[in-house]
Amino acid sequence: MPDIIDEKPNETEEKPLARASFSVNGRSQWEFSRVLLIYSGAVALIGIALLISYFILSARSRDALINMNLALLLTLLGMGSLLALAGLAVFGVLIGNIVCASRNQKTYSCVFFEDGMLVRTENEDGGTEKLLRYSEFKKIKETKRRFLLYLTGSLVYPVEKGELSEEETAALRRVFRLKSGK
Secondary structure, eight states, rough: OOOOOOSSSTTTOOOOOOEEEEEOOOOHHHHHHHHHHHHHHHHHHHHHHHHHHHHHTTOOOHHHHHHHHHHHHHHHHHHHEEEEEEEEHHHHHHHHHHHHHHHEEEEEEEEOSSSEEEEEEETTTTEEHHHEEEGSSSSEEESSSEEEEEEESSSSEEGGGGGEEEEEEEEHHHHHTTSSOO
């Protein structure tokens, strides 16, 4: 694990509010993706069930097809295809993210200040360091176990509360402008 950084570069001495580190790997990616995997798998299964219904109904006889509501058959075919493809596509992307994260583990070290956080990223290719202002985050959310800092809709920094003291948790809640703990 990389050393925890202590101060912002080229700025006045400001005491950090908290320090934390976390890794993004296949396990953590699985944890964040599992609900979407379940939903996308269910959507794909519903689509496949609709396609099976279409094939069963259309495989009867020609007379049955003539008497059957053509709109119903086309709806089964269209919705079944759409749901199956969409569910499988999302499922595939999520599995790809999990596999990619398991191959290219990243470790983040964060130091939190009043106006932003300093993030050092370490992976196989080296590391980077950047200062992020809290105003740059799209959303900051608190759960029972962690603070979730969304830089974009899909890029999130999960800060485990278990690594923080009560004082650090309260200080971060204050600077993130969150009401109370979950």
